[in-house]
Amino acid sequence: xxxxxxxxxxxxxxxxxxxxxxxxxxxPLYEDAAELATATQRLAALPPLVTSWEVLSLKKALAEAQxxxxxxxxxxxxxxxxxxxxxxxxxxxxxxxxxxxxxxVHGLKKPVLRVGRFAGQYAKPRSTDNxxxxxxxxxSFRGDLVNSxxxxxxxxxxxxxxxxxxxxxxxxxxxxxxxxxxxxFADLHHPEYWDLAWxxxxxxxxEYRRMVAAIGDSLRFMETLAGPIAGFSRVDFFTSHEAxxxxxxxxxxxxxxxxxxxxxxxxxxxxxxxxxxxxxxxHVEYFRGIRNPIAVKVGPSVTPDQLLPLIDALNPEDEPxxxxxxxxxxxxxxxxxxxxxxxxxxxxxRRVLWxxxxxxxxTETTSxxxxxxxxxxxxxxxxxxxDIHAACGTRLGGVHLELTGEDVTECMxxxxxxxxxxxxxxxxxxxxPRLNYEQSLELAMLIVRKSVGSSNR
Numbered sequence: 001x002x003x004x005x006x007x008x009x010x011x012x013x014x015x016x017x018x019x020x021x022x023x024x025x026x027x028p029l030y031e032d033a034a035e036l037a038t039a040t041q042r043l044a045a046l047p048p049l050v051t052s053w054e055v056l057s058l059k060k061a062l063a064e065a066q067x068x069x070x071x072x073x074x075x076x077x078x079x080x081x082x083x084x085x086x087x088x089x090x091x092x093x094x095x096x097x098x099x100x101x102x103x104x105v106h107g108l109k110k111p112v113l114r115v116g117r118f119a120g121q122y123a124k125p126r127s128t129d130n131x132x133x134x135x136x137x138x139x140s141f142r143g144d145l146v147n148s149x150x151x152x153x154x155x156x157x158x159x160x161x162x163x164x165x166x167x168x169x170x171x172x173x174x175x176x177x178x179x180x181x182x183x184x185f186a187d188l189h190h191p192e193y194w195d196l197a198w199x200x201x202x203x204x205x206x207e208y209r210r211m212v213a214a215i216g217d218s219l220r221f222m223e224t225l226a227g228p229i230a231g232f233s234r235v236d237f238f239t240s241h242e243a244x245x246x247x248x249x250x251x252x253x254x255x256x257x258x259x260x261x262x263x264x265x266x267x268x269x270x271x272x273x274x275x276x277x278x279x280x281x282x283h284v285e286y287f288r289g290i291r292n293p294i295a296v297k298v299g300p301s302v303t304p305d306q307l308l309p310l311i312d313a314l315n316p317e318d319e320p321x322x323x324x325x326x327x328x329x330x331x332x333x334x335x336x337x338x339x340x341x342x343x344x345x346x347x348x349x350r351r352v353l354w355x356x357x358x359x360x361x362x363t364e365t366t367s368x369x370x371x372x373x374x375x376x377x378x379x380x381x382x383x384x385x386x387d388i389h390a391a392c393g394t395r396l397g398g399v400h401l402e403l404t405g406e407d408v409t410e411c412m413x414x415x416x417x418x419x420x421x422x423x424x425x426x427x428x429x430x431x432x433p434r435l436n437y438e439q440s441l442e443l444a445m446l447i448v449r450k451s452v453g454s455s456n457r
Contacts, residue, residue: 014289016250016289019282019283024282026125028147029158032160040247043163044251048252048265048266050265052265054238055268055292056259058115058293061321062324065353066352071111071451072399073112073113073115073399073401074117074269074355075400075403075440076116076118076121076404077093078433078434082165090173092437094185095405096440099437099440113238114237115238115239117402118173118241121241123248124143126142131151140156141156145245146162163245174239241267243283244283246286262289262291263291269292271294271324272287277298293322294323296325298325298327299327300361304340304344308350320351324352330377330381331361335388338388342354354389354398356396358385358401359432359435372411373411373412375411375412375414376413378411379443383450399447401440402433402434403437404435405437408427408428408429409424409436410434410435410436411439414438
């Protein structure tokens with residue numbers, strides 16, 4: 001069997017900077033190469049954001065998810081902003097993911113693997129390199145990792161110092177999340193700690209309260225028989241982001257004592273977006289050499305002949321927990337586009353974790369200029385995903401969602417039936433529309449109903 005390019009035993013032909021010999025899409029144009037070099041050298045000297053043993057622990061858990069022993073809940077902001085690095089926003093984001101996982105654990109009767117889209121999600125791909133307004137053309141806003149959203153030459157300049165700022169804000173976010181979890185914020189004995197103010201006023205409040213009460217009753221029963229169960233006082237929590245800006249990722253790619261190979265220590269779980277997943281591109285070259293578990297977004301235009309070589313390049317040894325495929329097809333195309341991919345991967349016997357992203361294929365623009373997503377389309381794609389996997393004899397092992405713990409109005413529909421007129425009330429996203437806290441919890445309940453229904457067929 002050939003040795004994997006990401007194997008700790010052989011890194012010949014790969015280095016953290018070997019991606020620079022390939023075409024690198026979606027990278028900003030830095031005006032001053034010396035300034036960029038100084039910033040990346042400084043970044044490379046800073047402490048990592050995660051540890052290698054955390055990375056390997058996640059890989060083991062993802063391998064269990066591949067076998068149906070866990071369910072992956074991956075969610076968070078479309079694009080973090082430096083300004084949102086505040087305790088209320090971070091804690092609310094964590095709360096809604098914990099509440100969703102509570103629903104999933106109760107309904108699916110299996111552990112939920114929690115992965116946040118934060119502490120590094122500061123860069124976003126763009127459809128065009130430039131933006132024109134009133135005859136003035138400037139570089140596109142590529143996220144706080146690169147530049148600022150204000151439409152001025154100074155704001156839109158790609159600033160290498162933002163690499164250092166992104167590391168600092170990611171570290172602050174991770175530090176606060178770890179402190180909350182270690183301090184008992186996620187204690188199953190006290191799910192009331194996770195409550196947000198909206199719960200009392202939501203149409204879903206009664207159902208959620210019943211779930212909380214049922215879990216509390218079960219926990220008390222088990223501890224009556226077996227004594228205190230310390231493991232329920234905290235949860236494992238991991239981070240993820242699209243590893244888009246390769247200078248940033250390279251600077252945080254490290255070798256560590258007692259583990260061979262290279263780890264991306266900017267995050268536990270980096271992924272490749274659909275726009276940068278070319279087999280001969282820079283992102284695939286970079287990803288093939290790191291030991292992290294990795295994911296790839298898969299869109300409706302991808303064919304089996306494109307997907308299978310990509311799997312071979314990224315996971316040639318068929319390593320458990322190594323590769324997750326996140327399909328994001330859209331409510332319309334999924335019925336035609338997904339089955340051939342599932343069948344091809346199954347036929348070849350490749351070990352992957354299939355995850356559904358029902359958000360990105362369902363984005364539209366309203367008559368008043370807002371990018372939005374309809375909850376019915378999000379739910380429809382997710383419903384179809386469960387059905388298609390069941391029909392193909394494969395397993396949908398998780399979901400990947402853009403969501404927030406804030407009271408935003410960015411996606412239409414849901415329990416309160418938000419419409420186009422509601423978008424103007426609390427639309428805060430700088431890039432893509434997110435599910436609000438109520439829509440997120442509603443979707444978790446729908447996942448349970450659909451999953452349980454599929455397994456009972």
